[in-house]
Amino acid sequence: MQHRHTTQTAQVYHMPLAALIEQMRTAQATLSLSAILPPSVPVAERSEGQEVIAELSFEQGRITRCQLCLRTSRRVLMQQGEALQVLNGVSALPWQVHAHQHDHEAETAPVSAITATSSTTEASVHVPLQAVPVEQAPLAALPVRVRHVFLLSNGQRTPQDIANVLRLPLGEVERFIQILQKRNLMTWQLRAS
DSSP states (O other): OSSEEEESSSSEEEEEEEHHHHHHHHHHHOEEEEEEOOTOOTTTOEEEEEETEEEEEEEEEEEEEEEEETTTTTOOOEEHHHHHHHHHHOEEEEEEEEEOOOOOOOOOOOOOOHOOOOOOOOOOOOOEEEEEOOGGGGGSOOOOHHHHHHHHBBBOHHHHHHHHHHHHHHHHHHHHHHHHHTTTEEEEEEEOO
16 A cells, blocks of 8 residues: 555545654645545544545645534534544544645644653653655655654654554564664664753
């Protein structure tokens, strides 16, 4: 499964929200994306059979809009932090890229629940860091989960933080980091406090 592919109509990113946010931040992207939520995702005010669409907008890598709305009526059900919490609980979604619509009144969403690292007070915490820029990494050649670990390794998250975001066992994340190290795509550094 490719994490990013092009169809005749639009580009699609198939990944969890945290990996998507990290990739957009790294690329300083300005674009809008949407994805249809699976019916199993609990969303207040959703009746049986109604499709809910998640919409995200980025300006220079920062989230400027996040909302969940009904597909048919476009009625907004959740926005910003509340919508991000729901999306963070969903595994990979197929995010479709749309022509960017600038919203002058948009505010940056509070993504601290996704991008925050654990608040340990240890003096020296070693964290994984991408050894090559995202744009130069052979992402299509990596298995999906290894790709997600690579994208989340920003020099701030510990392996446990990455495991929590991806909902994977710590041992599996550590194995993926070893794979990335063997391919010279990952290194370790001391996390800045």
